[in-house]
Amino acid sequence: MSKTRVYELAKELNLSSKDLISKLNDLDIKVKNHMSTLEDEEVELIMDLLRDKPQQTEEVHQKEEEDIFEDNLEDIEEERVYKKSFKKGSKKNKKNNKKAVLTEEKEEDEIKIITIPEFLTVKELAEKMKVNPTEIIKKLIAKGIMVTVNQQIDFENAAKIAEEYGFLVDKEEVKDELEMLLEETPDDEKDLQPRPPIVTVMGHVDHGKTSLLDAIRNTNVTMKEMGGITQHIGASVVEINDKKIVFLDTPGHEAFTAMRARGASITDIVVLVVAADDGVMPQTVEAINHVKAANVPMIVAINKIDLPTANPDRVKTELSELGLVPEEWGGNTICVPVSAKKNIGIDNLLEMILLVAEMEDLKANPNKPARGTIIEAKLEKGKGPVATVIVQNGTLQIGDAILAGTVYGKVRAMLDDKGRRIKKAGPSMPVEVLGFSEVPEAGDKLIVVEDEKKARELAERRKELQKEMELKRKQKVSLEDLFSQIQEGSVKELNIIIKADVQGSVEALKKSIEDLSNEEVRIKVIHGAVGAITETDVMLASASNAIIIGFNVRPETNAKNLAEKEKVDIKLYRIIYEAIEDIKAAMKGLLEPKYKEVELGRAEVRAVFRVPGVGNVAGCYVLSGKILRNSDIRVVRDGIVVYEGKIASLKRFKDDVREVQQGFECGIGIDRFNDIKEGDIIEAYQMEEIPR
Numbered sequence: 001m002s003k004t005r006v007y008e009l010a011k012e013l014n015l016s017s018k019d020l021i022s023k024l025n026d027l028d029i030k031v032k033n034h035m036s037t038l039e040d041e042e043v044e045l046i047m048d049l050l051r052d053k054p055q056q057t058e059e060v061h062q063k064e065e066e067d068i069f070e071d072n073l074e075d076i077e078e079e080r081v082y083k084k085s086f087k088k089g090s091k092k093n094k095k096n097n098k099k100a101v102l103t104e105e106k107e108e109d110e111i112k113i114i115t116i117p118e119f120l121t122v123k124e125l126a127e128k129m130k131v132n133p134t135e136i137i138k139k140l141i142a143k144g145i146m147v148t149v150n151q152q153i154d155f156e157n158a159a160k161i162a163e164e165y166g167f168l169v170d171k172e173e174v175k176d177e178l179e180m181l182l183e184e185t186p187d188d189e190k191d192l193q194p195r196p197p198i199v200t201v202m203g204h205v206d207h208g209k210t211s212l213l214d215a216i217r218n219t220n221v222t223m224k225e226m227g228g229i230t231q232h233i234g235a236s237v238v239e240i241n242d243k244k245i246v247f248l249d250t251p252g253h254e255a256f257t258a259m260r261a262r263g264a265s266i267t268d269i270v271v272l273v274v275a276a277d278d279g280v281m282p283q284t285v286e287a288i289n290h291v292k293a294a295n296v297p298m299i300v301a302i303n304k305i306d307l308p309t310a311n312p313d314r315v316k317t318e319l320s321e322l323g324l325v326p327e328e329w330g331g332n333t334i335c336v337p338v339s340a341k342k343n344i345g346i347d348n349l350l351e352m353i354l355l356v357a358e359m360e361d362l363k364a365n366p367n368k369p370a371r372g373t374i375i376e377a378k379l380e381k382g383k384g385p386v387a388t389v390i391v392q393n394g395t396l397q398i399g400d401a402i403l404a405g406t407v408y409g410k411v412r413a414m415l416d417d418k419g420r421r422i423k424k425a426g427p428s429m430p431v432e433v434l435g436f437s438e439v440p441e442a443g444d445k446l447i448v449v450e451d452e453k454k455a456r457e458l459a460e461r462r463k464e465l466q467k468e469m470e471l472k473r474k475q476k477v478s479l480e481d482l483f484s485q486i487q488e489g490s491v492k493e494l495n496i497i498i499k500a501d502v503q504g505s506v507e508a509l510k511k512s513i514e515d516l517s518n519e520e521v522r523i524k525v526i527h528g529a530v531g532a533i534t535e536t537d538v539m540l541a542s543a544s545n546a547i548i549i550g551f552n553v554r555p556e557t558n559a560k561n562l563a564e565k566e567k568v569d570i571k572l573y574r575i576i577y578e579a580i581e582d583i584k585a586a587m588k589g590l591l592e593p594k595y596k597e598v599e600l601g602r603a604e605v606r607a608v609f610r611v612p613g614v615g616n617v618a619g620c621y622v623l624s625g626k627i628l629r630n631s632d633i634r635v636v637r638d639g640i641v642v643y644e645g646k647i648a649s650l651k652r653f654k655d656d657v658r659e660v661q662q663g664f665e666c667g668i669g670i671d672r673f674n675d676i677k678e679g680d681i682i683e684a685y686q687m688e689e690i691p692r
C-alpha cells in the first residue's frame, strides 16, 4: 500500500500544507508536519470532504514546494553546523569551567532564561536556545506556522516555543539611540593591543597606602628624569621595564565600590596593603570582601618590613585563614614584602603587577574613538570645568566631541599626570580634559560622538530622560519581593551583607543564612563585620545587588539616606531566629510583614542628670523629627543598640509634654533603663500596621 505525504496531498488539493494539517487535525487525524505520511483511507476521506473547496493559486504552491526543498537542505546543513558547534561549545565550556549548556542531558531543574526580541529568525532562536533548528521548525509547523530557518517569527510564537523547552522568556527591550551609543561594539581580536593595568591600592587605616603610592611614584625612573613634578589629576602613570602601570590616587575600597556601584568598574588589579607589624585588621577584611565581590585579582603588599616588630609570616597565616593562601605556601595569592618608608621591594611589587596584568591579558583597541570613565571633576578658576578621564578603549584626541552623563563638550586641551599638554590619550591613560560644558560627575561614562551638535542633543535628551530614569531607577532586590524575583528568574544568587554587634553573631548568622541555599537560590554572604551599617556597606550592597542584615546594630544616618537613594534593602533584627525565618519565608514567598517600623525622630543625649527617686534622666536635643511621649525607643551607642523599650517621662523644663519637636531640648527618662550616657542617640519609633 502506498503512503502519501502531507505536502503531496496538499498539492493535489491545491491547499497549503499548513491549512491541510489544521483540517486533518480537525478530523482527528494526527499529523506532525508536512513530511508526515497518510493512509489511503485518510487521503480518501479528506479528498471527499475537500473536493468542492476553493483552490489555491499555483504560485503559492510553487513557493511552498521551494520552501520545503530549501528547508530540507538547510536542515541538513544546520544539523551539521549544530553538531559541530555543540562539540566545540562543550569543549570551550569545560575549559572555562562554566556551566554546561544545552543538550539532551541538560539538568531538569536548572533555571534557564532567554531574551527574545520583537522578531527573530528560527535560526537565531535555535542558537539562543542551543537546540536544533529542525526541531523548532517541526514545532512551528505543528502550530500551523510554515517557516524556514531564515524566516522571522514574532516574539509571541518564539516565546511559546522557548517555553516548551523550559525557558523563562524575557522580552528584549528596544534600545534608543542613546543606549545603542553606550553599548560598545566588541572589537575584533586582531585590532586589540595590550594596555597598561589600572591599579587601586587598599588596606587598613595607617597600614601605608598613601606612603606606598608615594614610594611607587618616586621610584619611577621617568619621574626622576622629569624632575618629579606630579600634578594631582586623580591617577598616576609609572613605568617599569618600559611598561606602564596606572595607579588610581584615591586609595581604599570605599572609592572603589562607589565607582562600581555607578557601573564604572575601572580597576584591573588591587594591591592590598597589610602592615607587617599589625597584621590583618577589620578594614583589611572589608577590603578583601569588596574585592572578592568585584572579582578583581589582588596582590598583597606586606608593608613596613623595616620595622623590628614586623612579622610577615603572621600576616600570611592570617591571610590564609581568610582563604588567601600565599603562593609560597602552595596557594595562589601573590604576597610581596615591601617597605614604603625605606623603599624596599617596590620594584618587585611593580613587576608582580605587570605579571598579573599579563595573565589577565588586558587589551584594548587604540584605533577607534575613545570610551572612558570620569574619575574626578571640578570647576577650576580660569580653566572652567575640568575632569580626569581614564580612557578605557580607543584613543581620545583634541577636538573630539564628547558626552559624559548629561554634560557635553569638545576636547579643547588635555594634560597628562605630569602636567604635560598632550594631543592624544590611548587605552588606560588618565588625562585631564578641558572643554566640558559643565562639570561632569565622577563615575560617568565618557563617549566620543560624531560632532558637538550631536553631543549637545544627546546630553539634552539625557537630561530629560534622567527624571524618568530617577523614578524607574533599578529597584534592587528586597526581601519582600524576593519570591517574585526568584520566580521571574531574575534572582539566582542572593547576596547578603551582615553587620552585627559581636563577631559571634556575624558567624552564627552567616552560617545559618548560607545554609538556606536551595536549588533555586544560592545565598551568599559577601561581607560580614562588627559595627554600625555604614555608607560603604550600602555602596557594596548597591554594587552587588545585596540585602543588608543588621543584627543589634543600626545604620548611620548617612547610610540610611544613601540606602533610600540607592534602593538598598536594610533589614534590622534583634533575634537571629527572626532574621532566618524572614529569609526562609521570603524565599517561599510567604513573607507578609504585618507591621512596619516608622521612625519618628532622633534625639542626642547631651547630659545625664540624676533625679533622686526617679533614676537617671537624659538631657536631650532633638536632632530630627519628633519624640512622642508614648513612642517606642531604642538607645543607640556607637551604632550599636544597647536598649529597647519605652519612654517613662518626657519633659520640657519642668512640664510633662506629649511631644517635642526637632531643634528643641527635652528631658527623657527611660523605662527600666538607667545606664544612659552622654552621646547616646535615642531613636523614637512607632509600629504601623501595613495594609495587605
Ligand SMILES: Nc1nc2c(ncn2[C@@H]2O[C@H](COP(=O)(O)OP(=O)(O)OP(=O)(O)O)[C@@H](O)[C@H]2O)c(=O)[nH]1
Pocket (backbone or CB within 6 Å): 203, 204, 205, 206, 207, 208, 209, 210, 211, 212, 303, 304, 305, 306, 307, 338, 339, 340, 341, 342
Ligand atoms: N616604618 C615604616 N613606617 C611606614 C611604612 N609605610 C608607612 N609608614 C608609616 O605609617 C603611617 C601611616 O602611613 P600612611 O601612608 O599615611 O597610611 P595610610 O594607609 O595611607 O593611612 P590612611 O590614609 O589614614 O588610611 C605613617 O606614619 C607612615 O610614615 C613603612 O614601610 N615602614
